[in-house]
Amino acid sequence: MTVPETVLFGDNYYRRVIYALAAYIADYEEQVLLSCIVRNWCPKCLGHRDNLDEDALRRSREHCDTIIEELELRQLWDSYGIVGDIVPFTNDFPHADIHKMPSPDILHQLIKGGFKDHLVDWVERYLVHVHGKVEAEKILDDIDQRIAAVAPFTGLRRFPQGRHFKQWTGDDSKGLMKVYIAAIGGHVPEGVVCTFRAFLEFCYLVRRNVITEQTLTEIDDVLRCFHRFCEVFRNASVIETFSLPRQHSMKHYHYLIRQFGAPNGLCSSITESKHIKAVKRPYRRTNRFEALRQMLLINQTLDKLTAARSDFKGRGMLNGTCLSQAFEALGSDTNGIHDQHHSIEEGVDAADDGEEQTASYEEESGESVDDLMAIDARVSLVHKYQRTRARSVGALAIELGLPDLPNIIRRFLHSQLNPTNTRDPENISFHDCPLYEGKIRVYNSTCSTFFAPSDLSGIYGMRREYIRSAPMWRNAGPRFDCVFIVTDPQVEGMCSLDIARVLCFFSFKYQGMLYLCAIVHWFDCVGDGPDAV
Numbered sequence: 001m002t003v004p005e006t007v008l009f010g011d012n013y014y015r016r017v018i019y020a021l022a023a024y025i026a027d028y029e030e031q032v033l034l035s036c037i038v039r040n041w042c043p044k045c046l047g048h049r050d051n052l053d054e055d056a057l058r059r060s061r062e063h064c065d066t067i068i069e070e071l072e073l074r075q076l077w078d079s080y081g082i083v084g085d086i087v088p089f090t091n092d093f094p095h096a097d098i099h100k101m102p103s104p105d106i107l108h109q110l111i112k113g114g115f116k117d118h119l120v121d122w123v124e125r126y127l128v129h130v131h132g133k134v135e136a137e138k139i140l141d142d143i144d145q146r147i148a149a150v151a152p153f154t155g156l157r158r159f160p161q162g163r164h165f166k167q168w169t170g171d172d173s174k175g176l177m178k179v180y181i182a183a184i185g186g187h188v189p190e191g192v193v194c195t196f197r198a199f200l201e202f203c204y205l206v207r208r209n210v211i212t213e214q215t216l217t218e219i220d221d222v223l224r225c226f227h228r229f230c231e232v233f234r235n236a237s238v239i240e241t242f243s244l245p246r247q248h249s250m251k252h253y254h255y256l257i258r259q260f261g262a263p264n265g266l267c268s269s270i271t272e273s274k275h276i277k278a279v280k281r282p283y284r285r286t287n288r289f290e291a292l293r294q295m296l297l298i299n300q301t302l303d304k305l306t307a308a309r310s311d312f313k314g315r316g317m318l319n320g321t322c323l324s325q326a327f328e329a330l331g332s333d334t335n336g337i338h339d340q341h342h343s344i345e346e347g348v349d350a351a352d353d354g355e356e357q358t359a360s361y362e363e364e365s366g367e368s369v370d371d372l373m374a375i376d377a378r379v380s381l382v383h384k385y386q387r388t389r390a391r392s393v394g395a396l397a398i399e400l401g402l403p404d405l406p407n408i409i410r411r412f413l414h415s416q417l418n419p420t421n422t423r424d425p426e427n428i429s430f431h432d433c434p435l436y437e438g439k440i441r442v443y444n445s446t447c448s449t450f451f452a453p454s455d456l457s458g459i460y461g462m463r464r465e466y467i468r469s470a471p472m473w474r475n476a477g478p479r480f481d482c483v484f485i486v487t488d489p490q491v492e493g494m495c496s497l498d499i500a501r502v503l504c505f506f507s508f509k510y511q512g513m514l515y516l517c518a519i520v521h522w523f524d525c526v527g528d529g530p531d532a533v
Contacts, residue, residue, distance in 0.1 A: 002094055020095035023260055025268050027108040028245055035059075035098050036088050041081030042245055043102055044252050049081060050241070052248040053227070058255075059099035061091075103266035104249070104256045110203050111173045113246030119196060120176075123184060126192065126238045139187050146183040147176070151482045151501065152468070160476075170269060177203070191232035198226035206253055211262050216254055223250055379448045381505055381516055385441035389471075393440060393508075399471075400503055400519065409436055412517070413510060436510055443505040444470040446518075448483075469502040469518075485520070499523045 004016035026034060028043075035043040042049075046063075047056035057063075068076065068084050076084040090096040127136035144162025152158065157175025181196050201222045205215055233239050242248075253263070260266055278299060286294040312318050390396035397405035410433035411425045417434065449464045473479035484497040500520035507516050 018095065021090060021093055021101060023103045023266055024098075024101040025103055025105070025266055025271055027105055027268050028113070028249075031102045034088065034102070036083045036086045038077060038081040038083060040243075040245060042248055043099060044249070046080065047248070050243055052243045052245065053251065061097040061099065064099070100259070103260050104206070104253055104263035106203070106207060106263050106267045107170050107269040107272065109246045109249045110199075110206070111170055111177070112168065113244075114199060114250065115177055115203070116168055116173045118244060118247055119199060120180070122233050122238055123188060123192065126188065126233065126236055129236065129238055143183045143187065147179055150179050150182075152479055153482050170272065189232060191229055195226060195229040195232065198222050198229055202226060202250060206257070206263050209262055209264055211257055216257065219254060219257075223253075226250070378450075379446055379516075381443045381446050381507060385443050385507075389442040391439055391441075393436060396440060396442065396504065396506065402503075402519070405519070406436075407433075409517075410434060412515075416513075416515070434510070436508065438508060438510070440506045440508040443507070444468065446505050467502055467505075469505055482523075483520070495528060498525065 002018070004018050006014050007017045008014055024034065031043045032039050032041075037043055038049070040049045042052055043059065045056045045058050047054055064082060067080060068082065071079075071084075073084045076082040088098040090098040090101070124136070124140065127139050130136075131139065141162075147159045147162050150156065150158065156178060157171065159172075159176065159179075177200055181193060181200070184196075185193060202219060205211075205219050205222065208215060227242075230242065234242070257263065279295070282295040282298040283291055285298055309318070390399045393406050393409055397403055402408075407430060410430060411428060413436060414428055414433040415421070415425055421428075445466055445468045447464060447466055449462060451462055467481045467483055468479050469481060471478050480501050480503055482499060482501050485500055486496055487498045488496045490496075500522045502518055502520050504519040505517070506519070507514060509515070
């Protein structure tokens, strides 16, 4: 750590380098332990634990060493929150400062801390304080019903039992953040809703992969709004102080982003995901007796299997299947068989990935597409249609409860066969519309590929998502996804979109032309701009 080392850099120049500890990923409890400070104090600044949000200087190694030499242990504990008889492990490193190393922790500071442990709990306490315990339970039950009734949408986590579950995961908290404002609307004052809105805006801003100067300005503005709006809880005597370390950490995000970059790259959720794979899942496979030895054996076996698979794949031993190899040896045409087997494998993978969790489950979030963009968007039906569903227009009308469906299809065909006709379809006589009485094919899902450059998309900005419309989904009832539909291409942003729920996908042929169709239920528009709160 003190002797320079000569290193070849990417630009083919050699430079002398002295290594240093720069960042440490840890939650608040671990930061307290590493920084050798007292619990409920901030590991980053000297703010007193009774008023953390007051302006205070940042902690530093030099300052801590100085006051440890000058003050008694009791005074260090009470006035500065320092455990003076413990030495941080970084003191032996010349270029390391434990008070500067802890990085922002979005998962434990914001998602689990600020949202779950603070705001959600404050809402429940507010309802009990204002309405009494009995009435508050009724209101909370209604909130649960709203959460459970959220319409299915790609990437949206569902909570069939509301918010009542024993253990909140990070994914549960992030999923609940998306629907909680709508669930509490009307049950709490506008100031409470504004508090949630400011907090969620802060979370979504700091979770961006690219943060600019403009983003930092927006982070500061929304943080000031949050501090102003959250006073509604103190005014209602729900809480006495906002001196909470996890919530206080929001004040340091601007500085920490400048020091470490986007917090997404240094969040404890990275190590948490490895913890699930290396600890939690192996533990569930043990018999709970001397579990550590079994967990180590399980991880070793999995590592060997992974290495073997990589070796087999490199040797070309995993190309195709036993069935396809047998047909190739016989000289038969295996294209259809390979496609059928590939579809079966995809179905098995989808079933495995779609396994529901105890408290909640997430609708398929789609996948990124790394192909070059050829078109802005395309929608394609799955290859397999549903043989047990309606096979004619009349039968589909009965199944969906839409007696006017045959007439809708007739007017649809008229508009397709006469694209230059500018008359309103409602004013066209049925005598001028073709009659279709042939067969149809009904599908339960479709694949939508579109251009939407964002953090979730592929390197060319393309993304693929799946839309489901099925009378029975995972043996838990019907599922009809909601979609955004472009109705005015001339307008930019959300104003060009309308929202609908897909009731059915089907296709049919008329005069040699294949028509891929969807029956949707349109939602009513209540405004052209975002809500005030």
